[in-house]
Structures are given as C-alpha cells and as structure tokens.
Amino acid sequence: MDPSPDEAAAQIEAQEEGGRRVLRASGRIDTEAAARLWPEAMKAAAGAPFAALELSGLKGIDSAGAVLLLTAAPDAEFRGATEQAAAVLERTRRALGTAPPVSAPTRWRPITAIGHATVERARTAVAGIAFMGEAVVTTLRVLTRPRLLRWSEVLRHLDEVGTRAFPLTLLLGFLIGVILAYQSSIPLRRFGAEVFVPNLVGISLLRELGPLLAGVVLAGRTGSAFAAELGTMTVNEEVDALKIMGVDATAMLVLPRLVAATLAMPVLALLMNVAGLAGMTLIMGTLGYPWASVQNQLQQWLSLQDLFGGLFKAACFGLVIAGIGCRAGLSAGRGPRAVGDAATAAVVGGIVAIVAMDGVFAVLFFRLGI
Structure with a gap:
C-alpha cells in the first residue's frame, strides 16, 4: 500500500539533544526531495557538526538523498535507520570516500611557465643530440x-x-x-x-x-x-x-x-x-x-x-x-x-x-x- 502524502513528505530538522546536534530526517528523500531540501540542509550544516542522524521517521531514500544527508552530516552516526536505508547510506559513504578530490585551479605563473618550457626545450635538445650521436x-x-x-x-x-x-x-x-x-x-x-x-x-x-x-x-x-x-x-x-x-x-x-x-x-x-x-x-x-x-x-x-x-x-x-x-x-x-x-x-x-x-x-x- 502506497504511503499517504503526509507520510511521504520529506523533511529535515536540526535539533539539540543533550548538548549535541542531531539532524532528523523524515519522509521519502529521493532525488526531487534532495534538490528541494539541499539549501535548507546546507544552511543547517553551517553551524556545529551534527553528532547523529535520526532516521526513525525515514520512509525511503535513494543515492541522491544519501548524498544530501552525508554532505550535511558527514561524520554523524545513524539512529533508527532501517536495514535498507543503512545499507544505502553506508554504500554512498564509501563511494564518497573513494571519489578523487577536485583539484583547485592552478594559477598562471609566467616565470614558472617559462622555466618549464625552457627545461622541456633543453631536454628535447639533449635527446636530439643523443639521437644524432647514436x-x-x-x-x-x-x-x-x-x-x-x-x-x-x-x-x-x-x-x-x-x-x-x-x-x-x-x-x-x-x-x-x-x-x-x-x-x-x-x-x-x-x-x-x-x-x-x-x-x-x-x-x-x-x-x-x-x-x-x-x-x-x-x-x-x-x-x-x-x-x-x-x-x-x-x-x-x-x-x-x-x-x-x-x-x-x-x-x-x-x-x-x-x-x-x-x-x-x-x-x-x-x-x-x-x-x-x-x-x-x-x-x-x-x-x-x-x-x-x-x-x-x-x-x-x-x-x-x-x-x-x-x-x-x-x-x-x-x-x-x-x-x-x-x-x-x-x-x-x-x-x-x-x-x-x-x-x-x-x-x-x-x-x-x-x-x-x-x-x-x-x-x-x-x-x-x-
């Protein structure tokens, strides 16, 4: 039986429990919900890091929703998650951990560029002289x-x-x-x-x-x-x-x-x-x-x-x-x-x-x- 609209509505909420911040997620967090909730989640993640993810009210989650929660609370523990939701979150966490970091764009340094070009030309010249000698x-x-x-x-x-x-x-x-x-x-x-x-x-x-x-x-x-x-x-x-x-x-x-x-x-x-x-x-x-x-x-x-x-x-x-x-x-x-x-x-x-x-x-x- 399909869940009612109220049950499937995706929500996230930052709470304080015993001096620790907890991010509570409920409803069905799929690709559409993740796109809608992303600004709110990033705003909540701007403060102190979350210690736990409260997932007892979670009705469903896909990889896009898992990326949303793990980006907002990367080091939080899972609480109340179903076996299927926990598996999706763990698999997504491993994938994010193995993804190569995006390198920052290098600044153009003219002296360094001239030096690299000079060294390459020198190596090419030496290789050419070696070829002639051979x-x-x-x-x-x-x-x-x-x-x-x-x-x-x-x-x-x-x-x-x-x-x-x-x-x-x-x-x-x-x-x-x-x-x-x-x-x-x-x-x-x-x-x-x-x-x-x-x-x-x-x-x-x-x-x-x-x-x-x-x-x-x-x-x-x-x-x-x-x-x-x-x-x-x-x-x-x-x-x-x-x-x-x-x-x-x-x-x-x-x-x-x-x-x-x-x-x-x-x-x-x-x-x-x-x-x-x-x-x-x-x-x-x-x-x-x-x-x-x-x-x-x-x-x-x-x-x-x-x-x-x-x-x-x-x-x-x-x-x-x-x-x-x-x-x-x-x-x-x-x-x-x-x-x-x-x-x-x-x-x-x-x-x-x-x-x-x-x-x-x-x-x-x-x-x-x-």
Whole structure:
C-alpha cells in the first residue's frame, strides 16, 4: 500500500539533544526531495557538526538523498535507520570516500611557465643530440660491417621517397616555373628586359627554390610517413621488443631511411629544376621568345657550380628531414594522439630546419664566393 502524502513528505530538522546536534530526517528523500531540501540542509550544516542522524521517521531514500544527508552530516552516526536505508547510506559513504578530490585551479605563473618550457626545450635538445650521436656511431659501425645495413629496406625506402614522389615533384616544379616566369616578366617588361627572365628563374631554381621546394615535398610527404610508421611501432612497443632481442633498432629502422632520403633528395631537386625550367620556357614562348634565346641566356648565366651547389644542399636537406622524422617517431608517447603528434612534429621540424639551413648555406656560399 502506497504511503499517504503526509507520510511521504520529506523533511529535515536540526535539533539539540543533550548538548549535541542531531539532524532528523523524515519522509521519502529521493532525488526531487534532495534538490528541494539541499539549501535548507546546507544552511543547517553551517553551524556545529551534527553528532547523529535520526532516521526513525525515514520512509525511503535513494543515492541522491544519501548524498544530501552525508554532505550535511558527514561524520554523524545513524539512529533508527532501517536495514535498507543503512545499507544505502553506508554504500554512498564509501563511494564518497573513494571519489578523487577536485583539484583547485592552478594559477598562471609566467616565470614558472617559462622555466618549464625552457627545461622541456633543453631536454628535447639533449635527446636530439643523443639521437644524432647514436646515428653517427651506428653509421661508423656499418662502414666496418656492411652486412648490418639492410639493403632491401634501403631500396624499398628509395622507391617510397623518390620514385613515388616524381609526379608531384614534376607538377610542382612546372607550376613554380610558370609562376616565376610570369611574375618576373611583369616588372622587367617596364625596362624592356624580359629577355633576362630565364636568368632570374634559372638561378633561383638551381641555387635556392629547387632544393628548398623539394625539401618541403619530402618533409610533408616522407618525413611525416617516417614519423607515423616509427611512431606506430613505438606505441605498439615493437621498438622495445627489438631492443630486448638485442637488435640494433637504429641500424634496422633509422639508417635505411637516412640513406634513402639522402640519395633521393638530389634527384628530386634535379627534377624540380628541370620541370621549372620547362615551365619557364613555355611561358617565354608565349611572350615571343624562341627556345634558342632562352637556351643562350641559360648557358651564359648558369654554371655547373650553381647546379652542384643546389644538389649538395638537397642532399643535406634530405638527411636532416629523415633524421627529424625518425627522431619524432621513436620519441612518440603512448597515448592515442602520439602518432599524430609525431607526424606533426616531423613536418614542422623538417620545414623549419631546411629553411634555417638554407639561410646558413646562403651566407656561407656568399662568403666563399660560390
């Protein structure tokens, strides 16, 4: 038989008994009643702590009502509670006792933040230097023991880094040549010097833009792939398994990628140069300059020194991009975002590194008169 409304009406009342405070609860304290009685209960709990919970008039209680009573009187003893009500209260008390405390929001301290960032950058730099040292030591060991280098892996990575990147490199180089020819012809036309467009485009491509753009393609296409592949192996603990089995992970996983990228990058840069010159020649033809005129300007102003200097920079770019990609993959974390973060770090780090290196090479070549 359902209780009458008067019996089921939930009430709480703070009383004094023998110098001790007692919180009396009656009726059915469910979720709706707990929401209604919460302000009153918190107001009553603001004084001295309750010594006991008088529950003889309690008709029913759920977890929300138990949270209300235990929040108002957390250390009080139960009096007059039925077996079912006491079980609910005890179970809720244990759950509240094991719940983690809510941490207070930390204040932003700029000096502390700068210190943490500096320490993290220093640790990353030290780890990068250690990775470079390990790669150099492994390379020296492979020179004395060539069988440690897996040439099948080198050929596989040469196909991934070089052969499969040929279409993208040719397309990008052709478009860059077209854009450079059009944009450089606009200001030169004012002085009647459109004939010097091949000089400008050729020198820019061979010395700077060819290797740099090929490096950007390598960083975005291959550096991220290296980081994702090695990052997945790191997350799946395959790299740790290789180390436990006594296999040199650097010689097996890193060195073939470094060799492949270093060998493929000059080829990609050369293709970028050829495609760019082809695009420039096409635009010069539309402007009324025959191939013989373009060829004459290129032969007069370009030299093998320009070509070899660009190819040397391209080889250095390939080595650095592959190293950054492998380092990002091997240092990946263990979370669900680890592989994505590693790929992002490889692309960003590779592009920044080759741009910085290109600036260093520009200053160096200028000082050496190359």
